[in-house]
Amino acid sequence: MKILVTGGTGYIGSHTVVELLAKGYEVIIVDDLSNSSIEVLGNIEKITGKKPLFEQFNLTDTEKTGAFFRNNTDIGGIIHFAAFKAVGESVEFPLKYYHNNLVSLINILHGMKENTIRNIVFSSSCTVYGQPAILPVKEDAPLQKAWSPYGNTKQISEDILNDTSKVTDIQAILLRYFNPIGAHESTLIGELPLGEPNSLMPYITQTAIGKRPFLRVWGNDYDTPDGTAIRDYLHVTDLAKAHVIAVERMLNSKMKQKVEVFNLGTGNGFSVMQVIDSFERSTGVRLNYQIMGRRAGDIEQVWADTDFANKELGWTAEKNLDEMTLSAWKWEKVLAKEWAPK
Numbered sequence: 001m002k003i004l005v006t007g008g009t010g011y012i013g014s015h016t017v018v019e020l021l022a023k024g025y026e027v028i029i030v031d032d033l034s035n036s037s038i039e040v041l042g043n044i045e046k047i048t049g050k051k052p053l054f055e056q057f058n059l060t061d062t063e064k065t066g067a068f069f070r071n072n073t074d075i076g077g078i079i080h081f082a083a084f085k086a087v088g089e090s091v092e093f094p095l096k097y098y099h100n101n102l103v104s105l106i107n108i109l110h111g112m113k114e115n116t117i118r119n120i121v122f123s124s125s126c127t128v129y130g131q132p133a134i135l136p137v138k139e140d141a142p143l144q145k146a147w148s149p150y151g152n153t154k155q156i157s158e159d160i161l162n163d164t165s166k167v168t169d170i171q172a173i174l175l176r177y178f179n180p181i182g183a184h185e186s187t188l189i190g191e192l193p194l195g196e197p198n199s200l201m202p203y204i205t206q207t208a209i210g211k212r213p214f215l216r217v218w219g220n221d222y223d224t225p226d227g228t229a230i231r232d233y234l235h236v237t238d239l240a241k242a243h244v245i246a247v248e249r250m251l252n253s254k255m256k257q258k259v260e261v262f263n264l265g266t267g268n269g270f271s272v273m274q275v276i277d278s279f280e281r282s283t284g285v286r287l288n289y290q291i292m293g294r295r296a297g298d299i300e301q302v303w304a305d306t307d308f309a310n311k312e313l314g315w316t317a318e319k320n321l322d323e324m325t326l327s328a329w330k331w332e333k334v335l336a337k338e339w340a341p342k
């Protein structure tokens, strides 16, 4: 029995494949390498001593996806990461995002029906909540109209999974990620941002290593203690572990309803300034930053109510902010070829 990990050479996908292999699962990755690189496979093998199976194609290709499922009839569960995920780019190229993110999921669901594969774990996002009225935000909080086509593809994907599960044997676990940051302790895998990073952590580490002149802090006039926006950052390895627990919950028929939703965060919110302070404290490196105006589309503050994931999945994020920021820095130094892995 194999676990299919789509987008498995990506940031969260590769960390999840490492945890699956470490627990003895056989893994097959499907990835089009549009936002990742093939050497991730070798590094996964260096970490775990096992090499996942790999096929390179885009899941919007109906022909290839159909053929894949016809040739792989021993898939016990799917963890679906493969999607475009840059918020700003999605505003500029909405059709690219709707086509890629939705047709991929639809093709996978057709394949599941053909092969009677019942189990899918879906990579969703706290972005579906918009700016919650109540914090910490619970899974049953009302979803707000997405602020970007990217966020909308996550909401529509959740609807597709809910509606499909009602009339098929397919059951789904929707994992709503908060802000994953950091890198694997081996410094062999981590976030590979192509081009200028949109997100905070890689921009901090690229500034610290000298690739960027300074970090732009997008706004310090929010209604928060230090005026900068608050997010719930969690270590990517903690996030990866939650995916193994979720797929095992399905394989062991522990689900209590056909679709279950879990917030994956630490339950603690940290501001941009607090992340900067953590980075300087954990690495001893001073960061050059400038306060700018707000970034369009940013919400003010969000952090997760993690009770349901803690109790129902038995999962709790373990790493603290300083461990997250230090691991991101170690990875940046590998990328700059300064840091030899242990």
Ligand code: WQD
Residues within 6 Å of the ligand: 085, 086, 087, 125, 126, 127, 179, 198, 199, 200, 201, 203, 215, 216, 217, 218, 219, 229, 230, 231, 272, 295, 298
């Ligand atoms: C975090 C905070 C920024 C960069 C988005 C998506 C989410 C997920 C993660 C895909 C915000 C501030 C950032 C910078 C800054 N995407 N910031 N200077 O926007 O919370 O979430 O990325 O899975 O779905 O919505 O993450 O890291 O971009 O920003 O001040 O150079 O850091 O304003 O307050 P975000 P982020």
